[in-house]
Amino acid sequence: AQTVTQSQPEMSVQEAETVTLSCTYDTSESDYYLFWYKQPPSRQMILVIRQEAYKQQNATENRFSVNFQKAAKSFSLKISDSQLGDAAMYFCAYRWNDMRFGAGTRLTVKP
């Protein structure tokens, strides 16, 4: 069964600085999809970024980028120029047939 591991339960970053959230996953598949979702206190799940496993180029979305290492089964999220509104729970997710999530990382942004 596919598993997703987020080893950092909590992270903290100073406003305007950069932070990286880690994610590893376990799969025997070669074609799959990876996602980062953000969950603010409102509880709404918001897509941050996604990556197709067959693409070597790392995905970027404005201040958010990923470091996708397929051989290592690693998918980290980098947030640049952190803003107060980035404070939230962040979930890494893997999709092949269904969608599986990691346990989440709570990000705090200090002013």
Added chain:
Amino acid sequence: NAGVTQTPKFRVLKTGQSMTLLCAQDMNHEYMYWYRQDPGMGLRLIHYSVGEGTTAKGEVPDGYNVSRLKKQNFLLGLESAAPSQTSVYFCASSSQGSGANVLTFGAGSRLTVL
């Protein structure tokens, strides 16, 4: 533009009672999912459906049943609620085909079992 709607948003049950959570989507999505979210455990898949009339088990299906009689609706049932089922439940949907299709989530339903 409703997206994914869950009802009810809050519910308190006594142990042994039954209830049904309703998920409705208006995006003509084929795939629908039920997750539960517990502190420190992220979202865990309970059941999912790849089309009308079909359902499949996820990671934590025990104690739950589901039905997908209409394409737009996905029902999650608890026949005999237990305190371990206290959680926040999320429904999600996506279009079929490419796995890159993003899940659209509902706002969540908080269930407390006393």
